[in-house]
Amino acid sequence: MTITATTDTAMKASQTTPTVAPAEHPARAPRAGRPARRTFTAEYKRRIVAEYEQAPTGEKGRVLRREGLYDSSVKQWRAQIEAGTLGTVSKRRPRAGQSPEQARIAELEKQISKLESDAARKDKVIADRDAALEVMGKGVAFLEALSKKNKG
Numbered sequence: 294m295t296i297t298a299t300t301d302t303a304m305k306a307s308q309t310t311p312t313v314a315p316a317e318h319p320a321r322a323p324r325a326g327r328p329a330r331r332t333f334t335a336e337y338k339r340r341i342v343a344e345y346e347q348a349p350t351g352e353k354g355r356v357l358r359r360e361g362l363y364d365s366s367v368k369q370w371r372a373q374i375e376a377g378t379l380g381t382v383s384k385r386r387p388r389a390g391q392s393p394e395q396a397r398i399a400e401l402e403k404q405i406s407k408l409e410s411d412a413a414r415k416d417k418v419i420a421d422r423d424a425a426l427e428v429m430g431k432g433v434a435f436l437e438a439l440s441k442k443n444k445g
Contacts, residue, residue, distance in 0.1 A: 335379050341360060341370070345367050
């Protein structure tokens with residue numbers, strides 16, 4: 294009985310009390326109430342990888358739980374350290390200060406790339422059609438030869 298009463302009380306309280314604070318910025322409203330994505334410094338990553346590797350077999354999970362991490366993150370960081378890419382800037386990040394000329398150049402390069410791929414695709418279609426026409430021509434010639442042979 295007590296558990297039910299406590300549960301009912303908790304349910305009523307959760308229905309009347311908002312669990313999410315109202316968004317201060319309307320543009321961020323869809324992300325309201327969701328945790329912010331964490332970012333880690335290169336120094337932090339190196340420290341955690343070193344601590345994880347030095348931990349005995351049964352203690353590695355404790356390190357991950359304490360920091361709220363997954364082993365896949367530590368594996369990825371270790372690979373980055375070994376490759377020497379930890380702490381380097383990713384190419385996927387957009388440039389903050391592109392001039393109008395640079396933006397136009399990027400747009401044109403993208404357009405050129407698309408046109409080149411379209412041209413390559415069309416060249417392949419044309420080559421396939423030429424091959425089909427050649428086969429059909431040989432078939433027609435063969436049928437004509439058979440027709441002349443049967444008539445003669």
